[in-house]
Amino acid sequence: MDTNQQVIDILMHGEVRPTANRIVVAQLLAASSRPLSLSELEDLSDTLDKSTIFRTLSLFRDHHIVHVIDDGSACPRYELCVCPEHEDNDDRHVHFYCEHCHKSFCLHDIPVPDVSNLSLPKGYRATSINYVIKGICAECSSRHIE
Amino acid sequence: MDTNQQVIDILMHGEVRPTANRIVVAQLLAASSRPLSLSELEDLSDTLDKSTIFRTLSLFRDHHIVHVIDDGSACPRYELCVCPEHEDNDDRHVHFYCEHCHKSFCLHDIPVPDVSNLSLPKGYRATSINYVIKGICAECSSRHIE
């Protein structure tokens, strides 16, 4: 299976023209098991310009190709939408932010407990939920005793 | 009851010298029903310098007088610890971030569902949990039909 072609299909499905740069960004996201920030993508691809990645991610976001995670790291992270059919991201899972290596991980096994519909105060309307656990990831735990 | 004296007690209990500026910051936090960001505090007090507030908040954080909430707004917010006895913030409740007025609210009635102890992958250690619901707050809902 050609991952290059897969990525192109995703872009076309989102009605985004598959330029070379966009394919690179999408492939980096697809190859990563965890959500990536703008600066992480910048590091991964030394050829692409920061502003190009930024605009590419913004475009992807608007076309529901990626969705945005706010871990508590002051910089948003992006991951490919698993469910391109839905207009909004329904693949809700818990994220883990490592305070040591500053990476975010997806905990796909843990569903986000949803309290938004049942018990929000009157007048409040929810559009998204972020459930982020901070701590030390497995790799950093094993490497440092601290 | 003198709130001024209450605030001083809190500072002294945290072993922080109660200077005039610190009392102002602590009173602003105490008077607010919701967590405030650095810039919000800057707006509320036109006399205090940005760096003074910043250092005051950092000091408060280190002395467990305030704790920090990461809503998804790229800037941390601070609220007075309810339980100064505990070394860490055990008063865990859900926060709501309004995407329209960019304020954060405490939903004290909704406890944060805790999944950290039961189901974290092996090797992961949690230190804090952020559960943030984003959407439109009641006031903005009633004001705009959109």
Place this chain on the structure above:
DNA sequence: CTCTCTAGTGCAACCGGGTTGCAAATGTTC
């Protein structure tokens, strides 16, 4: 194939919030 027009890209500058260095001001101790 070439021209034209639009979309995409790289560069550099900008911006805003957090952060830091430093010197003046304030407070504390003897």
Place this chain on the structure above:
DNA sequence: GAACATTTGCAACCCGGTTGCACTAGAGAG
């Protein structure tokens, strides 16, 4: 009151995200 430590305000800095603009690449018409 002198000597010292702490706190504060100002200004500069830093860093990541964002934007303006000119150049380039690509799509479509003829």
